[in-house]
Amino acid sequence: MTDLKELTSVLRGSVLFDVQMHEYTSMQVGGACVCVFTPADTADITAFLEWARRNEERYFVMGSGTNLIVRDKGVRSPIIRIKDTLDSLQVEQEDASGVVMTAGAGIPLAQLVKYCTEHGLSGMEPLAGIPGTLGGALAMNAGTAGGTVSDIVETVTFIERSGRTRTLNRKAMGFGYRTCRELSSSSIVVSAVVRLRKSDAKRVSSSVAAVLEEKTRTQPLNYPSSGSIFKNPPKVKAWKLLDEAGMRGVRVRGAKYSELHTNFIVNTGQARAEDVLTLIDAGIEKVREKTKIKLELEVVIIGEP
Template identity: 35%
Template sequence: MEIEKFRTIAPQLLVNEPMSKHTTFRIGGAADMYVSADSAEQVAALAGAAKETGTPLTVIGNGSNMLVGDGGIRGLVIEIGAGMSDISVNGSVITAGAGALLSRVAAEAAKASLSGLEPVSGIPGTLGGGLYMNAGAYGGELKNVVRSVTYTGADGDIKTIDNAACCFGYRKSIFSDGGMYIVSAELELTPGNEEDIRAAMADYNKRRSDKQPLSYPSAGSTFKRPEGYFAGALIEGAGLKGASVGGAAVSEKHAGFIINTGGATASDVLELIGYVQRKVKDKFGVELEPEIRLIGEK
């Protein structure tokens, strides 16, 4: 590993950094090298150096939709987070760094009386992670408000594409294919009434805290919504609420969530995912597909 080469580009580089510190599941072995990036140019230079040296590269945001293996992540992890989180408002357009948390972007929108982000305001990820996944909730999705997205890659270019070119679909986008690292985006919102916007956000957040096990570490809904069903209802219907392996358990509050009740390992979670998939398949004939991204080594 050419640690010094990467450190020249990013002096803040950390070695053997536990991923449990950077995921909302609070699970995961160490990344060989970890950089919380501070600019688009730094991301581009690191990606270029990774390509040149044959170093595996993983880009993350707030780590709220992933399960990192207990064996950790080989090569370099770049976090696009607080160092790239500036937000500015111009008329009805918000420009934000990909590292800005969706909740912060939504709060700025409310302050500027701009509507459109209410349904996604409680999703605990970054704007970049949200665009990669086309995150959505309560009938809204990021696709509905994106004007353009700026990204970079190993070739060092920084390019901007419009909404149509992002190919947004259900929990996917052109970025889901990998190799395109989102550095910022422009969102086009609709002028509204600040009080109404804040009331809608508070309502969505209350619905979340009423239904979701937010007091435990998790990565949100474990499985994608299967066509014609709800994953949580199938899991509950198979009698799996509270089922556990080691420190991982199917939430009693919402069966669609696997939670870390304390000291769960990634292998506990993977075993529980497999168990739930088998039981639901046996009982209902439905294949559950994980929504959380499995990253790194087991």
């Protein structure tokens, strides 16, 4: 059994033990994680990876936990959390057409959207209202029908489990619908270079306002959730399939399929991960029975089964 306490002497960042994950995820469910490590900088990530390799220890990477459901029995491997750290933003190049910036993986998307709005930079508008960090957005290729984070990315820098640091351009990253091939294993994003177009601050601001207004109207933002539970199958919306399968408003204890947006499961208070997972299984089953379509998860589920 690895001595996790050793991490406090190996690392300079914050190392917390027995962390209640419902406090660290937007769904607000789940048991404890043995250890959550927030690195001080990239050298600290390298030190953590050295330790993980030496001890043959698995680990999980997280950002803000807005797309993450942790099971009730908790997580037995350490979590490396890239939030409230690696959150710098630096303009590298600016000309008449646009701006190229390097952003840390821990920067909240909302902060990037705010910066772009204030400086009249266009490109981030479709990402307005998506919670979470830039690192999480890259791993998920987060976005909306209007565009995804991969649209503005020039390069991504990440550290592999082996300790090797790599910088790949957008094409080589293998972005797909809510996935990124190069980030599907244990690699940790540390930063990305993004390119934004010069525009008019008023125009950017009104596009962002329209996106936010639409989300407020169509999503149950007053309850804890993980956003969309399922990916949209080709040519059809997951919420519609769930709706037609009768899942709207279906509840298991404190969790229910939102009446406002059937692809959201909300925590109405005191929900356990088990309730959310039961609803997920029921949704998959009902949609499969009715349409033969197998819904695929968009959310990431971790922890002891």
